Amino acid sequence: MAVDRLHLMSALKGYILSVSGWRKVFAASGEEQDTSPEISEADRVLAVCAGKVIGEFFRGQKQGTSLLLARDSRPTGKALCRALAAGLCMEGVGVHYAGIAAAPEVMALSAADPDLAGFVYVSASHNPVGHNGIKVGARGGVLSADEANELIRRFREEVERLGEAEAEGLLEGEAPSDLWEEEARWKDRALRAYGGFVRRVITGGEAEEEVARRWRELGEGVRRRGLVVVGELNGSARGASVDREVLEDLGCEVRLYNAEPGRFVHEILPEGESLEMCADLVRSVVEERECEVLGYVPDCDGDRGNLVYGAPGVGVRALGAQEVFALAVLGELAWLDALLPGGVQAHRVAVVCNGPTSLRVEEVAGAFGAHVVRTEVGEAHVVGKAEALRQEGWVVRVLGEGSNGGSIVHPARVRDPLATLGSVLKILALREPPYALFARWCARKGLSYHPHFTLTDVLSSLPAYLTTGTGAPEARLTIRSEDRAAFKSTYERLFLSDWELRANELHERFGITGFEEHHHEGLETHVGFGPSFRTGTQKGGLRILFKDEKGEPCAFMWMRKSGTEPVFRVMVDARAHLPGLYDYLLEWQHSLIRRADEEASRGRTRS
Structure with a gap:
């Protein structure tokens, strides 16, 4: 069946093309809650065209010999990956398919493997199930704003030039079958790369011995606390990732629910009502185990994860996205304060965040003597600014978009709920010198400190603000x-x-x-x-x-x-x-x- 210009232009009009990624409702019905795996013929042609443009872009970069392709757990992901792979292969680019993978997992492998020029990740992040999208990156993170805008320009121009005969050829395009046969091998490589990388992120260590020592010290503290972590994964890509392995290795008792990728039990955006199931699960564990419990709910690609907290005599409550980011900033600045000679005040330390991040962050950073630098909304902007500041001699350990949930902890270039959990676990578990993170915060703020504190005490010590939630x-x-x-x-x-x-x-x-x-x-x-x-x-x-x-x-x-x-x-x-x-x-x-x-x-x- 021919795809005419009218249908192509109509499909293109549905795209939202930004430095954060390309997104639209790809479900063939056009309904954003549609769980069907099919995409329209016009959207397939555009996806093959996108693959060709991306392939040509990376061939021009001359860095690496191939691209990693992966997806989150949305139903249209497989069809989009097949179309993108066809376009990439038409440009002579090597493609390695890792199947369903969390975004931080994909980026960890892209940073670790020198033969990978970059990655193409099929995801629409927190948007409803009928949406999907294309995220392109290299060096362990998304493309810079300039690179992303250049790719958008080329894609628009290529579609504008596309004739009906050529569109018909793209519609029939397929990648070689052996590409899909290598999925398990590349998925295993992604898991191994991510498992090692997230340990570096949480500890802030460089040398293997340093990472191992700090990981062991943190694990000992976690085991003393007897902490339980509940993951309500809502069918996200994190169900196919390293969450259980990493958290159990750190000493947590781990309980994962709704971990089958693609089986969504509530809205994908992890805010408001979407946190209620996790709150119920946390409550039942608190009643059963009579201990502190941390819960988390990721979005579909698993790069953000808002938290739920419960403890005996305290009850259970979901933490807002802005509160979670402020908590992560507190944890990471206190961690830096313990690691840097002379503490944070003796160095040029910055926190990078977007414009709508709460003023809580200025107050937390100010207590440690750190600066806050703001950018336009978009992960590429926040990451790009942090990298620019590091080149100027600044220390930027933690960054992110408080308005959008989650945190980015260096050397990562993407949000990660495991890193956010790591920030909180360090506060709760490392109570003795030379770390004593919460004691450091209390001293900076002039607050009384008690060694038997709970996360409730930490949350109560945060600057109090009322902030509009992005999902409200x-x-x-x-x-x-x-x-x-x-x-x-x-x-x-x-x-x-x-x-x-x-x-x-x-x-x-x-x-x-x-x-x-x-x-x-x-x-x-x-x-x-x-x-x-x-x-x-x-x-x-x-x-x-x-x-x-x-x-x-x-x-x-x-x-x-x-x-x-x-x-x-x-x-x-x-x-x-x-x-x-x-x-x-x-x-x-x-x-x-x-x-x-x-x-x-x-x-x-x-x-």
Whole structure:
């Protein structure tokens, strides 16, 4: 059956192409909750075309001789891998298929094997089951923003040039059959590479002896605590990974549930209601074992994992994504404080995060003497900025997107729930000198310390903020305006007008005396009000940072059009000890966006 230009262009229109990856609803029905494994003929042609473009890109890099291909556990993953492999092979690129694998596993092997020029990973991360996507990377992480944008440009151009006869040839394309016969061997290589790499990540060690010693010390502490870890894997790729092996080797009692890849029992995004099953499982283990229990729920590709905590006499609660990131930052900065001569304050240490990460991180980092550097949303931006800072002599141990869940711990270049669990386990298990991580934090914050603390005490010591969750209905708006520059200019004009009317109330009720406007674009943040502080297509995030009478940040309002979903994202972050501030700012932000959209979409913007 021929695939005509109309169907190809319609299929291409459904793509969201960003530096974080290429995504769309690939289920043939077009329904995002469809669990069918079939994709349309037009989507198959585009996937083969994508494989050709990716293959040509890596041939030009001349680094390595082949590519690793793998997927998460979504039903359309196999069809997309077959199409991508066909396109890659058409370009003469060697392809090694590892089947279902967690994203950190794929990236660990791509970093460890010098013969691999990079990887192609089929996943739509946290999006619903009918979605899928293509993530391309090298050197153990996603491509840089410049590389990713170049690949997007080439893909668009190739599709625009595609004639119907050539499309028919791509539709019939297949990779050699022996490629699929090597799946088990490459999967085993990925597991072995990842198992060793995640130990390096958690310990921060370089030499094998150093990694082994620190791993042994951490394991001894974990065993003394008698910790239980519950993994509610929700059919994700982590069910086919090293979770049990690594955690049991570290001394945890491990209980994994819903570990069959592809068998989803609730929504994929590990927030809100999707954490309730894990909470029930943690509760039952607490009642049975009468001990502290950590639970985690990954997304489909297994690179993020939000946490659930329970303990006798305390109850069970799910931790928010921002809280988990702040906890990981605390653990890793305290770990650095113990390892670096003279502690963190004697070195240039930075934490890199995206624009909508909670101000909790500034307070945690500030206590240790570390700096916080922010980027535009997107893992490629956060990783790229961290690498740039290291080249300038900075120590960047922990980074990530607090708004999106999970943390990245150097030398990893991708989020990993095992690394996040490692950060928490180090806090709980390493209580004695020379480590004593929680004692270090308490000393920096001037808090009283008790050696018999629990994770409840650690969580209570974190800075208290109220933050909009990314999965909350109030975090996702729809706007009509397509002109980002006009929309932002209108927003700014309305904000200034409102500020004149609200300034006294903000001061009297909340102690707010001023604000700054931050523009997060790529790897950089520009501080200043108005369009002269923005560049290019103005697609980055815009953040209004509010300051108190001491000139210290106390809250922010943030917004950005999503690069991976057809939504406009909104977030508010406010100190919890200022009653009513969060609700006040959220209502104001929604009002500003609605009014700016109405005016901008009618072409009523004024300078």
